[in-house]
Amino acid sequence: MELLKLENLSVHFQVRKGLFKTTPSKAVDGVSLSMNKGETLAVVGESGSGKTTLGRASLRLLKLTSGRIFFDGVDVTDLKDKELQRLRKRAQAIFQDPYSSINPFMSIREVLMEPLAIHKAAEGKEAEERVYKALADVKLTPEEEFAAKYPHMLSGGQRQRVGIARALILNPDYVVADEPVSMVDASSRAEILHLMRSLQQKYGITFLYITHDIASAKFFSDRIAVMYLGRIVELGSPNDVVKDPLHPYTQALIQAVPEPDPANRLHERKVIPGEPPTPTNIPKGCRFHPRCPSFMKSKCDVIDPSLAEVKPGHYVSCHLY
Ligand SMILES: Nc1ncnc2c1ncn2[C@@H]1O[C@H](COP(=O)(O)OP(=O)(O)OP(=O)(O)O)[C@@H](O)[C@H]1O
Numbered sequence: 001m002e003l004l005k006l007e008n009l010s011v012h013f014q015v016r017k018g019l020f021k022t023t024p025s026k027a028v029d030g031v032s033l034s035m036n037k038g039e040t041l042a043v044v045g046e047s048g049s050g051k052t053t054l055g056r057a058s059l060r061l062l063k064l065t066s067g068r069i070f071f072d073g074v075d076v077t078d079l080k081d082k083e084l085q086r087l088r089k090r091a092q093a094i095f096q097d098p099y100s101s102i103n104p105f106m107s108i109r110e111v112l113m114e115p116l117a118i119h120k121a122a123e124g125k126e127a128e129e130r131v132y133k134a135l136a137d138v139k140l141t142p143e144e145e146f147a148a149k150y151p152h153m154l155s156g157g158q159r160q161r162v163g164i165a166r167a168l169i170l171n172p173d174y175v176v177a178d179e180p181v182s183m184v185d186a187s188s189r190a191e192i193l194h195l196m197r198s199l200q201q202k203y204g205i206t207f208l209y210i211t212h213d214i215a216s217a218k219f220f221s222d223r224i225a226v227m228y229l230g231r232i233v234e235l236g237s238p239n240d241v242v243k244d245p246l247h248p249y250t251q252a253l254i255q256a257v258p259e260p261d262p263a264n265r266l267h268e269r270k271v272i273p274g275e276p277p278t279p280t281n282i283p284k285g286c287r288f289h290p291r292c293p294s295f296m297k298s299k300c301d302v303i304d305p306s307l308a309e310v311k312p313g314h315y316v317s318c319h320l321y
């Protein structure tokens with residue numbers, strides 16, 4: 001059963017170029033994707049490939065340039081006000097930065113009460129019980145003790161657990177987790193990923209997991225979509241995409257080496273050779289051709305390949321196949 005369908009979605013930003021000119025930055029540029037109920041789909045790609053934009057657009061948090069979004073069979077592309085609010089209740093986000101995404105002046109109890117109040121989901125004793133249950137779910141116990149704390153009293157990992165509890169307290173059907181562990185201490189990452197995976201399974205949540213780390217995508221997801229310059233270039237099961245990657249970009253991502261300069265090694269990012277993508281200047285033909293080791297003149301720099309199913313369930317957009 002399908003929960004979410006994105007149809008030819010594009011999000012183009014207008015960015016300043018010089019004093020008077022603007023130029024479109026095609027952050028997401030024609031993405032079609034569908035997710036089944038209870039499925040975890042990982043979106044992987046380098047910085048700037050459009051992962052966050054895609055995730056936010058799928059939640060109707062960004063203005064679409066074109067395309068349509070269907071949620072549980074309903075076209076939600078143009079929903080407004082009350083109806084949009086109803087969608088918000090069912091579709092939640094877990095953000096990257098547990099330090100800036102939680103109001104430092106609110107107690108954990110207040111942080112978790114807030115969505116219940118906004119959506120009039122529960123109040124009084126019932127709300128209190130939902131808060132304790134959410135804290136128990138993310139293993140912040142004793143619950144009463146954690147509810148009374150303030151964010152500065154918690155570690156980064158504990159704050160991110162609060163972020164997860166806040167996203168799940170409304171029993172959403174769909175959750176976008178945008179690099180949820182990249183700013184968390186390396187020692188707590190695996191534990192938090194395991195926790196998210198088990199809650200996702202327990203509650204049958206449809207999960208979009210955004211990461212630049214293809215190894216964690218393999219562990220955490222049922223399918224992997226590889227993004228490059230606003231497009232999906234490969235899509236398939238973790239076995240297909242990680243064990244038998246077909247797109248030269250996916251192969252490069254897997255072979256990527258850690259950033260050589262430790263000062264730039266933000267969240268252990270890896271680098272692949274060649275100029276990183278910039279969506280204000282998308283090359284003609286295949287978007288990856290200027291960096292591609294298998295570049296074929298007069299094909300790759302002319303024709304833009306479309307995503308095609310080359311094996312059952314394994315899609316790739318590349319002239320080699
Ligand atoms: N509000 C905005 N205005 C203009 N350009 C934007 C805006 N948001 C994103 N972009 C541009 O769109 C492109 C894709 O950005 P996005 O944040 O979606 O990438 P990402 O894959 O999430 O990268 P990262 O791994 O660094 O988080 C980037 O070139 C970015 O500069």
Ligand SMILES: [Mg+2]
Pocket residue numbers: 051052053178
């Ligand atoms: Mg991002």
